[in-house]
Amino acid sequence: MLSLGVGLPVTVDQLVDELWPDSATGNARNALQANIVRLRKRLSQITGESGDQIVRTTSIGYVLALPSEAIDAQRFLTTAEQGSRAVGTDPVRAAELLGTALRMWRGPALLDVVGGPRCRGGATSLDERRLAAREDLIAAKLATGAERVVVSELRQLVTEHPEREKFSEQLMLALYRSGRQAEAVDTFHYARRWLDTELGLAPGRGLSQLYHRILNHDHVLG
16 A cells, blocks of 8 residues: 555555455554554564654655655556657667566566555556556567567467457557468457457457558558
């Protein structure tokens, strides 16, 4: 809870509601204070600094008083954002930054946390940003002519995340540029059938336009 909003105060009530939603308020508050004491002691052992200065008491609760780069999730978000901004102007640099950001991951976000709705929401947000970073990384690679390199990765991503049409678009483009037009068309029809069967939706504009450009050998795709 504290690290998801590093530098921002988290109220006592928010922490209690997140961690012990079914407990009596008095007991939960006492338990929270005991956990804060243990947390400060542990952080002091790790850093050699005063735990009271790392987890500070505010008028409404507690704040993690650390620079954002001390938190791995924040380092990922910052690096991924830098990479995403560079995709259109410097795809080589963008690929380097996005690759660095994605290598920070060791599994799903907050995998070892059994939290309430705020932690679950934070985990969902981080996992979503991770997928967006993978989309941007592939876009950067496609911009540098590495379409053959990304085909196998994209096939896996399309299988794992068929609801994300961007991955299907990227796979179609990579296949088409690799001289595999029939497979690119098959990818579109796979996405179309999945969207119709599972969600009752038609392909989005981007996917549909790319399909027609492939059929027409649009020079823009080169």
